[in-house]
Amino acid sequence: MITQSFTLSATTATLVLTGRWVIQQVVYNTGAAGTLSIYDNGVAAITQSNPAYDTRTRDCSYTRTVADVRDIACNTIDYTFSGISDTDTTVAADASFDLPVKESLGLPAAGQVSANTLLNFALGVVLYSTVAATVQLTYKQA
Amino acid sequence: MANYTVGSLPQINAAACSGWNPQDINLYNALPVWMIEREVMFRKKYGTFNRIYGKIPWTPNKGSTITGIIAEPPPTLRQFAFPAAVATACAKKDIIQYRERTFEFALRHHKFESPIFQWLPAFQDFVTKKLTKNIDFVLKWQEDFMSMYYRGFMFHQSPAIMFCNHDTNVIVDPAPVGEGDEAGTTGKSNAFLQAMLPGISSPGNLNIENLFYALSYLEEDASAVPYQSGSLKDDSYLNDKWCLYTSSEVWNQFINDPYLKENKACDLNIVTEGFRGSLMGRITTSLHSNPLRIYVDPETGEVSWPEPETIQENPNAPNYGQTVRSCDYRNAQFEVAFLVGMEPYSIVDVGPPPAEFAASGPDRMGSLKWNGKPRLTDRINVPCNVDGGETVAYDQNKYDEFLQIISMTVMGIAPETTRNALPIVFKRARTITTSLQ
DSSP: OOEEEEEOTTTOOEEEEEEOOOOEEEEEESSSSSSEEEESSSOOSEEEEOOOEEEEEEEEEEEEEEEEEEETTTTEEEEEEEEEEEEEEEEEEEEEEEEEOSEEEEESSSSSEEEEEEEEEEEEEEESSSSSSEEEEEEEEO | OOOOOOOOOOSOOTTTOOOOOOOTSSSSOOSSSSSOOOOOOOOOOOOOHHHSEEEEEEETOOOSSEEEEEEEEOOOOSSSOOOTTTTOOOOOOOOOOOOEEEEEEEEEEEEEEEEOEEEHHHHHOOOOOHHHHHHHHHHHHHHHHHHHHHHHHHHHHOEEEEETSSSOEEEEOOOOOOOOOOTOOOSHHHHHHHHHHGGOOOOOSSOOHHHHHHIIIIIIIOOOOOOOTTTTTTTTGGOOOOEEEHHHHHHHHHHGGGGHHHHHHOOOOOSSSSSOOOTTTTEEEEEESSOOOEEOOOOOOOOEEEEEEEEEEOSSSSTTTEEEHHHHHHOOEEEEEEOSSSSSEEEOOOOOOOOHHOOOOOOSSOOOOBBOEEEOOOOOEEEEETTTTTTEEEEEOOOOEEEEEEEEEEEEEOOOGGEEEEEEEEEEEEEEEOTTO
């Protein structure tokens, strides 16, 4: 288990650890009201660039009609089928995909707040504070 | 220490008790290195899909694609039933109709070869029977190839996929479905995974809690079916159970699982006896070597599927020439396990090649074989150099100086009930635990 402190500048994403880590405690200390957000990323950024990709979506209330079906008595019948429909769709590329926040701590005024956690990071630990702050992390290898 | 001088040997008429005359240890011829041949054990946990899937025969001369037809039961359309009172109302009626569902499959083929062997190393090298060893490795490589083909097909064809502890989409249903390809552009594409993986939060590993979740999804939402008694030979251990295909790393982590530690029976000695038994009485685990692992580039977030192994190529390294884990595979952050029920897929029984091609005889040099059995061939074209070293032509191997191991396999897999298998993507972890540690 390692305990280490990091100094953050306001509104600047800071990469403090690279690789796979488990964080068990976060202590956030500021001189003004602020919010700390923690991200899982390998570079000092809170967005990433995603290419377009294909996926599927579901229509849960779908109806289709097969018209003009002839039976052996020469009747013409329209059949209606109801159910769901899964269709292919494309999600557009996003050059500024917002990475999800893994943990967030807030302070309404200058002071300190801590949280005991079990945060599992795959790429690295990026800290982002809205104000200048000091953050102490207790962590170990995942 | 004083040096002793030994006179020229042999000697005659030397004085008794004169001089120290030890034998020169470097005098006679000796082999520079004493070589012994050893075989080391390799993990033999290849995929067991052949045993756990069904079998479906291929019918020749019926085209390149077979369409299977399944009678689907009609859906349950109500949760309550309110029949009319006999005395006061007319009876209503239900009209029951079943549907048919189709699936298609086609055959695939692949060839396997060794390098071309020449007779000189077999004559002078220390290790003999290199060809026999190579045949063994070609056979194991083939088995692995087919397991990877079945496993990859299952991954890309599954109609749903689970991302453990995802912020918004633990189960993606419907998920993208396709054949998959080398570039990662179809099926569950690399771009799809790149968009989804950042959402996996904590703990994010394949723990018992996440397995509960997957099991409930399969049984309740996907209407998937576990193994049923009598469906396979020797299947009693799988009756009404699911099979979890995963790695030793995940299995070893169960001993550290918070749910297990907080709920284990007092007599379950997990310290000296380890984790044992089926999970929750519903899941049996099959451990695989080289599980599917995803490497995410820390700088770009791009997804790749690294090669599991490589070779130590530094001649100065003590394990020079050894097969070892590749760096990106070892550092891969995510892994994929499969929770599998009753025969989601069937392995195609291809049968023999066409009779005219499979027959052998005095007017034939060989016959078509596609059952994957490695064999030796000397039908090799040898490059022929003129004076000056420029290659100008290929000559037949008419002096029989060269041999090669060849093998061809035709295979197929039918996606009969793909919803009975669920790929589960999770963060790799070896130390996730509670404060009870």
